[in-house]
Amino acid sequence: MLRRWILAIVMVACGVLVLVTQLAAGLPAVGAVELVVFLALAFVLSPWAFPRSVDAAEAQRASAADGRPVVYWRPGCRYCLQLRFSLGRLARRAHWVDIWHDPAGAAVVRAVAGGNETVPTVVLGGQAVVNPDRAWLREQLRSGGA
Known part of the structure; x- marks a missing residue:
């Protein structure tokens, strides 16, 4: 069951990592936009699409x-x-x-x-x-x- 979701999980994890990195760099808006992009990719790569x-x-x-x-x-x-x-x-x-x-x-x-x-x-x-x-x-x- 997890195999079906692995790509979506990886995209969410990457999005969170990018957000944290951008927050640390003082760019919360950029991080939020990038997180949204990764979440959209996670949806497309998930069974929900x-x-x-x-x-x-x-x-x-x-x-x-x-x-x-x-x-x-x-x-x-x-x-x-x-x-x-x-x-x-x-x-x-x-x-x-x-x-x-x-x-x-x-x-x-x-x-x-x-x-x-x-x-x-x-x-x-x-x-x-x-x-x-x-x-x-x-x-x-x-x-x-x-």
């Missing part, structure tokens, strides 16, 4: 029922962040599985990515796409069962 994650079994059941894609991701993944933010509000239409939180989700990704935990991986209609094109996924979320 993503829609609520579900376990792989729940996501697969829901996807079979509503036709929406399942997106396998992990906190701190640059490509997952790019995908998440490029989708905007449409991201809520997908079922998100954090592979660091759900071992079954990690197993699904390894099965389709040649033994690697390459994310983001999207499964839609039984077809898996590793590192999907963002425009393609947006279109899938806008259309049909999504």
